[in-house]
Amino acid sequence: MMIETHGLKKSFRSRQGRDKKAVEAVRGVDLAVEPGEIFGFLGPNGAGKTTTLRMLATLLEPDGGQATIAGVDLRRDPGEVRRRIGYVAQGGSTWDESTAREELVLHARMYGVGKAEAQRRAAVTLEAFQLTEYADRRCKTYSGGQRRRVDIALGIIHQPKVVFLDEPTTGLDPQSRAHMWDEVRRLREEGMTVFITTHYLEEADALCDRIAIMDHGQIVAEGTPDSLKQEISGDVVNIGLSDTTRASDVLGSAEFVRKLETTDNGVRLYVDEAGTAIPLILRALDGEGIALGTIELHRPSLDDVFLTKTGRTLRES
Amino acid sequence: MKLFRDTWLVFGRATQLLLRNPVWIIVGIVQPVLYLLLFAPLLKPALGAKTNAEAYQVFVPGLLVMLAIFGALFVGFGLIAELRAGTIERSRVTPVSRGALLLGRSLRDVMSLLVQAIIITVLAIPFGLSVRLGDVLLAYLLLGLIAMFCSAVSYAVALKVRSEDALAPLLQTVSQPVLLTAGILLPLAFAPVWLKNVAKWNPFSWAVDGVRALFNGDPGAPAVWKALVIIGVLTVLAVFWAARSFARSVR
Ligand SMILES: Nc1ncnc2c1ncn2[C@@H]1O[C@H](COP(=O)(O)OP(=O)(O)O)[C@@H](O)[C@H]1O
């Protein structure tokens, strides 16, 4: 395991008016992240994603629990953890009046690298992130996407084993977001383990090998995006036809159908995987000579998963 | 040694950004020079000086201490801007020495004060200021310690309050009485007794006395070693406090 946590906890004392209140930001998180995967943390604002990441990145001391990161115990040797991880904060990390190259050289040197080597690494990293063109312009002149790429470049300049990216695409336009996804995939190809947080369903779905859904400081579900979706309902196939009785007889007994409902204009099937079920459905109906009007498939989204687990949709929380 | 190397790294970066800031050049250099040229002659009667030269002899040490206190006390605002930009958090995920994050910045502040102090001293010489090289170097050491102390306190407080809105009134409230009771621009010789008693508890009033004694060519005066000890001890305490804040700071 690249990251393993048990019962990680953190609460904050916050003052609201006169009375003090404890906010339980993270309430016992157990995680296991494999080397070389893109692991996603999906949850609404305030779920505790940033707090968890900041604990794992040694910025915040946990109130309870243990964590091992890249083989090092977080509590026993935070200094060594820092050497092995990269962390890209949610709010950015560059200074308006510095250039990307200056930032990268400085950051590399903070890991104890000599000046010449730091300059070499900065040049290589700028090239890899397609930033060379702007490298010597001040950061305040960059677009949102460019600036975010500099943040990521800073996070990996020392070639960490694990990199934590806190909402790397929040606020970016769709094109910059797609570009960022490519960068993240490239990091995985280079052998890094990527731990990313997001509150975008599509992002978790498209980018992550495995995800954990977080709500109110706890993990409510964990798995690959597909397995999570299948776990709750499987895929849904709506078939429009007139002879619902015969269709129900034929399909109701089929092995690949989990559940069958008749609807106003046909039948609805719940299947494990629509991709393999649809050819079987067509063959079965065709074999019995049943005419088929329309066929429509509905895949559950991660939002359906979130709804099942928390009773709310992610979009409304 | 790691602390030394990292301090040099942070110092270099902080200095580079300072030099890139045109506001600093204008406010940091032009303003004290204006003070020097305009105020000293104005204050001649109040200082009880018979000549311009005498006025400068009393005024310059006070001006230098004031610059050391004020210049350094407000550096926390820059740190809050850095907290907001995320550059502090970015440093804190690296293995860089936490002490260096403070020392590099504070030494930059000390250096910037010393540049101002040298400019002012040199400019005041044609107006009749006279001071021995050894004395002025010792005075600079004392000024450097004052700046280090104030800058460390400012950083520690900034890391605690984390917002300009809280830092500004706090520094105002503290610095006004400190400045008044330190006899910085006007010596306390003619002050009422109660004010003199209050001043005894103000470490900066000892510092001003020390710097004045040095500019008077009296390095053996008890005020000098007392000032060095008092400010030295305070500086060490403040540096530890602020370095710890850098190690611990949340968000
Ligand atoms: N420094 C802090 N002081 C007080 N409360 C905090 C602090 N940091 C986070 N919180 C609270 O902890 C909860 C989780 O926040 P966070 O981890 O930032 O969530 P997310 O990143 O998932 O949006 C929120 O209720 C937030 O207000």
Ligand SMILES: [Mg+2]
């Ligand atoms: Mg967050």
